[in-house]
Amino acid sequence: MSATAEQYRKIDIESLSSTGDQKFNLFVKSNDDFVKFAGTEPAHQEKVRKLLKAGELTEDLYIDVLEQEEYYKQITGSLASVASDEALTPHLRAEKIYNVSLSVMKEFFENSSSRKILNSADDIMGAMQTCLEVTNQGFALLAKTMVKNYPAYIHSINVGLYCLSYAGKMKMAQEETKILAIGGLFHDLGLTAISDETLYKKGKLDMDEIQWMRSHTEEGIAIIKDLKHYNEEVVKMAAQHHESFDGKGYPYALASDKISYFSRVCKVADVYESLTSPVVYRKAMKPLDALTIMTRDMKSMFDPKVLRNFITLLT
Structure with missing residues (x-):
């Protein structure tokens, strides 16, 4: 180019x-x-x-x-009317909002664009929340809308939407819903610091590559803090989504309720989304197979109550 x-x-x-x-x-x-x-x-x-x-x-x-910042401010600002437009089918409304989120996140992940375009996330997640509420279709609508693929920006969007659906299912307060949805959307922003060669490597990562990959949590913290726009709980989700309930995660080896509640939800959504999406070294798992592995082989990694609640969201 x-x-x-x-x-x-x-x-x-x-x-x-x-x-x-x-x-x-x-x-x-x-x-x-x-x-x-x-x-x-x-x-x-x-x-x-x-x-x-x-x-x-x-x-x-x-x-x-x-x-770009002005452009995205305009198109995301118009999403509220899309979300409640009864002339459109629920699926078409959700699809339009989802496609805008793809555009924003792809631009940031692939072209190192200004971080300020990420501030449009408020309008995107707010519009999707409205869409789910006014159509009364919840997760079933998102399941028909989501693209399943391995680019990091698609994964990030889907995790954000799982978190949004979880908040709706649990009837969380408005501010908590916003934190969980935005934090899910932003949890992997730090992957923009990792080369595509490493991020999408087909073979096994060496120790240096593993350490580099793990550094994405610190990079994510820096990006979100630099925005000067989001709650500290959103920052924690970028920092803690690879922590495990049993204390065997990274980067801080936190356990149980030392991990923020929002991060514990994000952990479940992150793993489920990863397992049910194709990656360079394996095909996507079927939802039931993914949940079987999570409840049988990975059980100690998750807050058991959050995992149970997440399963009810999907069923």
Whole structure:
């Protein structure tokens, strides 16, 4: 990718507003160059709205990476109306919200984008919570919506959604629900510091690679703290999601209730999501097989009450 191309990101035309203004510039690609298609001036915005309403905006559009924060703020800010739009089926609502989350997390994980785009997570998880509540379909709706694959950003989104569903099932308070959902979404942000060669290695990791992989908890702490936007419990989830209830986890070898409750929930969601998704060295397990392993072979790793509650969520 050329230096010029790295400065621009293709966007989903459906994310643009046909009623309001876009607060970022739009570009089209011409050969190897990017040419401004519409600025933020009123006349340009009117042109975009007319084309959108007429269904005549068919060209691929791009934004400058420097305006990504504004772009994601706009598209995630519109998700609340999507979540409660009765003209859309519940599945389509959930799918639209899920796809925005994929876009945000993929951008952060794969392109080392500004950390500020992660602040849009509040709107994403808030919209998904609303969608689950107003459609009254709970986890069954998420199960039909989730993509199962091994890129780290997809895993992170799914863990966040399992945590959100768990909070709903347990009828947690609004603030606790937000903490658990965001913490689940952000638990593996530190993996952005690990090379793809190590992260997706087919063979066994050597000791140096294992130590490097384990460092992702510290990196995750740093990323979330740098955002200066999230509760300390969210930071703990990045730090503690590899701790085990029996004290044999890392990085601090914490045990039992020394591990935060939110981290104990995230641990169960993290392991279940990993087992039921394909990775480079094995196929995805069926849900029942994964739960059998978790309750038989991994039982000591989990808070037993949390594990039981999680199983009721899935059944």
